[in-house]
Amino acid sequence: MTNQSLTVNGERTAIGAVPVHTSVLDWLRDRGLTGAKEGCAEGECGACSVLVARPGIDTPTEWTAVNACLLPIASLDGQEVVTSEGLGTPAELHPVQQEMAVRGGSQCGFCTPGFVCSMAAEYYRPGRSACSGDAEHGENGFDLHSLSGNLCRCTGYRPIRDAAYALGDPGANDVLAGRAAAAPPAPVATGMHSAEGSFVRPASLDDALSLLAERSDAQVVAGCTDTGVQVNIFGSRPSLTIAIDRLSELRGFEVGAGEVRLGAALTLTEIERRLAGRVPLLEQMFPQFASRLIRNGATIGGNLGTGSPIGDTPPALLALDASLVLASQRGERVVPLAEYFTGYRQTVKAADELIKTIVIPLPLAPMTAFHKIAKRRFDDISSVAIGYAVEVRDGVVAAARIGLGGVAATPLRARATEAALIGQPWTEETVRTAAGVMAAEGTPMDDHRASSSYRSAMLGQSLLRFYFAEQGVLA
Numbered sequence: 508m509t510n511q512s513l514t515v516n517g518e519r520t521a522i523g524a525v526p527v528h529t530s531v532l533d534w535l536r537d538r539g540l541t542g543a544k545e546g547c548a549e550g551e552c553g554a555c556s557v558l559v560a561r562p563g564i565d566t567p568t569e570w571t572a573v574n575a576c577l578l579p580i581a582s583l584d585g586q587e588v589v590t591s592e593g594l595g596t597p598a599e600l601h602p603v604q605q606e607m608a609v610r611g612g613s614q615c616g617f618c619t620p621g622f623v624c625s626m627a628a629e630y631y632r633p634g635r636s637a638c639s640g641d642a643e644h645g646e647n648g649f650d651l652h653s654l655s656g657n658l659c660r661c662t663g664y665r666p667i668r669d670a671a672y673a674l675g676d677p678g679a680n681d682v683l684a685g686r687a688a689a690a691p692p693a694p695v696a697t698g699m700h701s702a703e704g705s706f707v708r709p710a711s712l713d714d715a716l717s718l719l720a721e722r723s724d725a726q727v728v729a730g731c732t733d734t735g736v737q738v739n740i741f742g743s744r745p746s747l748t749i750a751i752d753r754l755s756e757l758r759g760f761e762v763g764a765g766e767v768r769l770g771a772a773l774t775l776t777e778i779e780r781r782l783a784g785r786v787p788l789l790e791q792m793f794p795q796f797a798s799r800l801i802r803n804g805a806t807i808g809g810n811l812g813t814g815s816p817i818g819d820t821p822p823a824l825l826a827l828d829a830s831l832v833l834a835s836q837r838g839e840r841v842v843p844l845a846e847y848f849t850g851y852r853q854t855v856k857a858a859d860e861l862i863k864t865i866v867i868p869l870p871l872a873p874m875t876a877f878h879k880i881a882k883r884r885f886d887d888i889s890s891v892a893i894g895y896a897v898e899v900r901d902g903v904v905a906a907a908r909i910g911l912g913g914v915a916a917t918p919l920r921a922r923a924t925e926a927a928l929i930g931q932p933w934t935e936e937t938v939r940t941a942a943g944v945m946a947a948e949g950t951p952m953d954d955h956r957a958s959s960s961y962r963s964a965m966l967g968q969s970l971l972r973f974y975f976a977e978q979g980v981l982a
């Protein structure tokens with residue numbers, strides 16, 4: 508027996524005795540809430556999107572759209588969820604459902620509940636209607652990126668965009684808008700057990716670290732956008748899962764005079780919204796990182812925790828000269844990110860350590876950029892990713908840091924290229940010479956995303972693009 512519960516569409520519901528790795532999607536569907544669909548079970552299609560009440564940035568609570576296929580139900584103990592069924596009824600459609608219906612935004616309907624939930628999250632986003640229209644925003648401020656994690660095979664998307672751009676503001680009696688003004692559900696220390704294993708949400712960082720010290724075999728999870736795929740697609744069934752995403756010690760945010768400190772358990776969306784453009788290099792990276800649905804769950808610590816050579820934050824953070832605060836029961840230590848990765852998915856982080864904080868020194872370099880070379884503009888894994896931070900004084904390159912991803916077993920600094928730039932005049936000739944050096948950085952591989960020669964060519968091209976963009980020749 509378990510006593511865990513959550514609020515679903517306004518009703519307190521016991522989680523019940525289910526295997527601990529049961530996804531939110533399967534759990535909802537087993538209870539007859541079959542609006543959310545399984546299209547892919549790996550975060551790619553958004554058919555499973557639901558709304559969760561998360562701590563807000565501009566209001567105490569924000570309705571946040573997430574992929575229900577990736578989250579374990581145990582992670583929502585004490586939390587609040589709204590599914591497409593909870594938004595409106597056939598007799599009384601929610602405004603997003605109404606606009607989707609009248610504008611032809613739904614044909615076969617498989618994707619519709621997911622679109623409706625992602626659209627509802629954007630409908631309720633505080634300050635949305637104050638944003639002005641452009642190629643990716645409606646006159647009503649609706650940000651099309653909010654739908655970047657939702658796929659539709661039927662409509663061709665135009666009617667969905669028409670529905671999104673036709674939305675007004677929530678009315679004075681809108682229950683979900685009213686809920687946003689109250690505090691979010693507090694995180695609940697959870698211990699859920701089944702024959703598959705245990706899921707534990709410790710009450711504090713100390714509790715998490717002491718559990719981790721006892722059980723080095725435990726699987727730490729934050730947003731579960733990576734581990735959820737492991738469970739669904741690769742059959743991973745860790746005997747102990749430790750959830751750290753709501754630990755307040757891992758959710759700090761501070762922009763000081765000398766550094767920016769980002770809690771490892773902040774999501775990409777939270778960091779994007781809180782920084783609000785204050786770190787331009789990260790501002791360029793955010794929209795290229797997966798989709799809004801994934802960024803709503805994915806944490807920055809989780810991206811570094813995977814140790815992946817193709818994660819998007821490492822090249823950006825390497826260029827920003829970031830360091831990591833690693834915490835364990837033995838204390839804390841600070842590791843420069845440039846010394847963190849040691850091999851393919853290997854890092855200096857010990858099994859009993861957690862990434863607590865990411866520290867970015869200030870001031871930032873005046874010229875920065877993030878280039879991601881991928882097959883699609885959004886929601887794609889990079890073939891190559893490059894972060895730039897360059898300072899030119901009196902026409903001479905005074906400092907250059909270039910972070911690379913996708914060209915070796917680990918993310919790395921392009922040290923030879925940096926050396927070819929520093930002390931040289933910031934001219935096309937210097938950059939063309941350095942681009943030749945950059946094309947030879949790393950040990951790029953052939954794989955299904957790109958050939959090694961393509962990756963090398965893209966490195967050189969990227970540096971030229973950076974230079975010409977800074978000269979105002981390219982956008």
Ligand SMILES: Cc1cc2nc3c(=O)[nH]c(=O)nc-3n(C[C@H](O)[C@H](O)[C@H](O)COP(=O)(O)OP(=O)(O)OC[C@H]3O[C@@H](n4cnc5c(N)ncnc54)[C@H](O)[C@@H]3O)c2cc1C
Pocket residue numbers: 549550551726727728729730731732733734735736751757771772795796797798801804805806807808809810811812813817818819820860861862863886887888889
């Ligand atoms: C559809 C899809 C698209 C994606 N697109 C991108 C993309 O464009 N770019 C990209 O970089 N990634 C992408 N990812 C990968 C993934 O979303 C990111 O790596 C994400 O940042 C992982 O964060 P999380 O909080 O979900 O981590 P989790 O899945 O919870 O954990 C991932 C790993 O990190 C460890 N971990 C988590 N937090 C910590 C911590 N504080 N300290 C130590 N270890 C920790 C966990 O133990 C686990 O090993 C994508 C994933 C999916 C499913």
Ligand code: FES
Pocket residue numbers: 544545546547548549550551552553554555556574575576577
């Ligand atoms: S089922 Fe496709 S994203 Fe969840």
Ligand code: FES
Pocket residue numbers: 612613614615616617618619658659660661662
């Ligand atoms: S309406 Fe058929 S998949 Fe979108």
